[in-house]
Amino acid sequence: LNDLLERASQLSDKLHSLSTSLTNDLDSHFPPVGRVMMPRPSMCHTSSLQIPNDKDQALKVPEDELLSLARSLLLAWSDPLALLSSEASSLAHPERNTIDSKTKELQDNINSLGAGLEHVVHKMGSSSDNLSSLPFYSNSLGQDKTSRLVNFHFLLSCFRRDSHKIDSFLKVLRCRAAKKRPEMC
Amino acid sequence: VSPPGKPRLTSCRSPEKETFTCWWEPGDDGGLPTTYALYYRLEHSETVNECPDYRTAGENSCFFNKNDTSLWVNYNITVVATNALGKNISDPVEVDVVYIVQPKSPENVTAVVVHEDQGPFVKVLWEKPRTADTRSGWITLLYQLRVKQEKDKEWVEYDAGRQKYYNVFSLHPGKYMVQVRCKPDHGFWSEWTKTTYIKMPDYL
Ligand code: NA
Ligand code: NA
Ligand code: NA
Structure with missing residues (x-):
């Protein structure tokens, strides 16, 4: 379990770093009007999920629930990341090739992490498997090139925040599992 | 004498992902006694709150303790300078505490x-x-x-x-x-x- 969670944390760390790097790529050339058009973070499709938002709350959550939260968030990003991945190469942005390859990398990484967390669930022998459903009802980023760029950026900023949550929860789980090796925490 | 100059929020940092502090640079005081107040609003709320603690982190700062600190939510922060002749407001700063973590030294x-x-x-x-x-x-x-x-x-x-x-x-x-x-x-x-x-x- 130690090794599984170590590997999972490395992947979630990578996911968050990649999403930060992608955000910087997008920001390098982003129209000012885009910032005005950007929806508020409360519009993210995952914002209804109740999550612990500080240390005291997070450390009170049982391990299987913390794992379910991370998996629910990950699952919720499967469809939107597929959409981003299919749209990246046609973005009206000079860095579209870099953005495209990093978006594909994000997609590969969430698939690996999802598979890895399945193993963790089995290893932990979690009885409850109550994943929250956070449906994503869109199959297009918009009609014109500015809307597509803005919605791409918006979804990415939602993902960036969620990937930080996933990473934080998995690292708490990693340290709980590593009680015999406290030197790593 | 004149109304105060514009104050400037210089940085916000969290040493441990549990609390955070914001610091500002006062502008010109206009030659009059000038007071400073920090206000913040969370992204999902319309309520404007004043700084909960001006003392703990020293001069020109506001300290947010554990109870006032949440992660994964933007704080929209401004500082208002006031003297007998008027007010001046800083440019707002948006921070999510997860992106301002800077630990103390080992x-x-x-x-x-x-x-x-x-x-x-x-x-x-x-x-x-x-x-x-x-x-x-x-x-x-x-x-x-x-x-x-x-x-x-x-x-x-x-x-x-x-x-x-x-x-x-x-x-x-x-x-x-x-x-x-x-x-x-x-x-x-x-x-x-x-x-x-x-x-x-x-x-x-
Ligand atoms: Na450490
Ligand atoms: Na102070
Ligand atoms: Na708190």
């Missing part, structure tokens, strides 16, 4: 020479900053050390990862300076520690 850095068959090496050990709760996994810290002789211009840096020790091999005889710093997985480097000295002996 503590109790020690360096010892370890003698082995292949020759001596220097083992550097340290502790995490006291305020950072790495044990629970709430914050993850990565460490770096740097080493040089006093006469050298350039430091040589080594990444220690999450370990709180590092063995430095192939140092020449002489007196060395050692410093350590840490950064969270996603955030800013701490300051370097004060220098720890270690004398590397002659081999023979």
